[in-house]
Amino acid sequence: MKRGKELTALLLAVMLLPLLSGCDLFLANPAPTLTAWITPNDGRVPYSATIYCRAPAGTFAFALPGETVGPESSGVLEVTVDALDWRAVVTWTDGEATLSQTVRATGNNPRPNIRGVRINGKNDLWQLEPMERTLIEVVVDHGGVWRLHSVEVEGSHSSAPFTVFYPPYQQGVCHAYWNGWIIENACIVYPVYASIDSAGLPYSPTGLDEGYPTSYRVANRLIYDYPAQSDGTLEIPAQSGFIRVTVEDEFGRLTSRTFEIPIQACDYRFVPRSPAEG
Secondary structure, eight states: OHHHHHHHHHHHHHHHHHHHHGGGGGSOOOOOOOEEEEESOEESSSEEEEEEEEOSSSEEEEEETTEEEEEESOOEEEEEEOSSEEEEEEEEESSSOEEEEEEEEEEOOOOOEEEEEEETTBTTOOOBOTTSOEEEEEEEEOSSOEEEEEEEEEETTOSSOBOEEOSSOOTTOOEEEETTEEEESEEEEOTTOOOOOOSSSOOBSSSOSTTSOBOOOSOSHHHHHSOBOTTSEEEEOOEEEEEEEEEEETTSOEEEEEEEEEEOOEEEEOOOOOGGGO
């Protein structure tokens, strides 16, 4: 009798087992997931890196800057990071579901180091002479490519920034004609001289700045700042000058530095000349 009860209990257990576990048959399969990352993700560009992906069986496509790789079965791809903010989009599919994820790598390349400016090609000259044609070169330490973006020069007793010339004129290029040579990443100034307003290029006070209109008129800001005495002499006081240099690196980043430099006092006699005398 006891054995019969045991058999009945066992039979009931066997019959209930499918009912208790059968609810799992109605659960949906878990949603697929995609995990993608890149290593290393920081360095001095260009550098080599690898994209890794974790996902169910399927194919991967890699949308890189400038090109797309795949679809392919491998979730591993070697790449070259060649931008400071580098991104790629990984897309996975199994033919039904599609997932995407963005991976990012960065560059830590140093900016150009603006060490100084050189006046008139001399390392030991550190002053500006009013109205003297002056060459300003930029001295930069940088392992990559850089260019001079702009130069701004002004004086503490002047009401307007001094006009900066880049002869011979070529749009977007900062260079200067000096003693028969084209000096790159340089400019010409005439300290305390600011050209009259013009819709085109500024007026040059000499005939030495190629590509610029030449005017010997006295209607410029130099005259407004320093009224002439009865004999036509301008008393230009000693003052502080400021040279602000901005350079651009190969990634388009702008870096600036300002240098203070003395401007000498000068009694300047402005004598208008005709263009024929230039």
